Amino acid sequence: MAEFLMIFRGGNHDVLTVPEEMQSHMQRWTAWMQGLSQKGIMMGAQPLANDGKVVKGKQKVVTDGPFMEGKEMVGGYLICKANTYEEAVAISKNCPILEFENGTVEVREIRSMDM
């Protein structure tokens, strides 16, 4: 069984102005991850704050975030187990980030580094 990293981008949470909507949206994240955890395939996940720093190149130039348009910004990640890309993609389709028009999940297999 392989491991896959899912990178969540976009998702304009500002449109969820009603507290109940926001709450039920967050509950769907919890429920999604609970489901993966119950299947024993969830390996970890964390949401990321909106601001940040970027350190670049040999000069190690530091700039402040946000660094790009909202739709490209990474909002969080999850690592889960799956047998194939198809399986991992099927899992990602239930991610609540996709409730937003501009939400994306980037699915990447974690590579084994040869010695």
Add this chain to the structure above:
Amino acid sequence: LQQSQENIQSLTDHLFRHEASKMIAVLTRIFGFQNLEMAEDVMQDAFAQALNTWAYKMPVNPSAWLMQTAKNKAIDIIRRKRYQQKFSDEANILLQSEYTAVPTLNRLFLENEIQDSQLRMIFACCHPDLSAEDQIALTLQTCSGFGINEIAGAFFQNYESIKKRIQRAKQKIVENKIQFDIPSGRDLQKRLENVLKVIYLIFNEGYKSSDRENLIRRDICEEAIRLCTLLTEHKETQVAETDALLALMYLLASRFDARVDKNGEIILLEDQDRNIWNRKLIDLGLECLSKSAFGDKISEYHLQAAIVAEHSLAKDFASTDWNRIYGFYQFLVNINPSPAILLNKAIVQAKVESPQNAVNQILNIPHFEKLVETQYLFAAALGELYVQLNDFTSAKAYFVRAESLAPTEAERKLLRKKLSLLEVKKS
């Protein structure tokens, strides 16, 4: 401030046992049994904080305040240690992730989940891998919030040996990887039987001595009733046997006030003032007993409760229906032919047949020679029967032996009283 601090001290004492055991159960479910000490630390921290802050502002709902404080402390620990410490199997990954940590904690702190955690704790502490003594001590400490000194006092043992016993038991739960869950399927019946047995043993520990000085014993009986009530409130463990045990304990507890006189001397069933039997507890007991009739199985507790109920319903000792009680005992010895039950059956047999038959029965109990030399009830019962047979020499010999074996002063006193009555009868 002095005054309010004293009030708070007594309030936390009162809250302590109940709330502490709840907190330990929830926190152990969160942290995992291997981190039981972490759970105990958080619980103690929360109480220490209560003592410090309540003096200035008393919360509207102290129990809720304590739970919220425990929850806040739990999330702090999880955030601090999530990458180096493994928490519960059930929720480890969900507690590590900020997406799910708080929702998961919130769920586990819901009232019905707290109850669920308490049941898991009972099943873990009453696991057959542990010896009966370990199960009892661990259950009293972890499920009931008794202090080690209280447990030691109640069992006439020293602090260190109880402490070691409990430590060993906790160690074993971790080593044997005993699951923190409510067993299901086939496992459930057997495990539940053991839990009920431990609860009944706990009750008996509290009930068997009527030592007035030792008030903690009454608390122990109340705890056994509370633990059993918890079991009757959960769909998996709410079976006829549980109701029957609860009935038995309620009915026995109803006699608490009538069992001892002002001087701490034991009053036997025959001489008890039935007007001071607790009517409310009798009613609760009878209610549980009728509920327990809906099972497909008659357990030892059913029969024990039925016997005690006969006494509860008789208006005085003379109108006791001994034939009915004897019938229950005949059933009971088929289920559990333990020496104690055989002895009690023989005592009733003296009422429905003859004292001589009863004596013969007792002499035929397996390992009688050993029992009569180690357990005062056997010697005391024989003494009583020989009085009825007018054989005062034998009666005296048995009462003397019983007096030397009786564990408490109250029991010894009663036996000395019987001995002096014997002298009067002889002359």
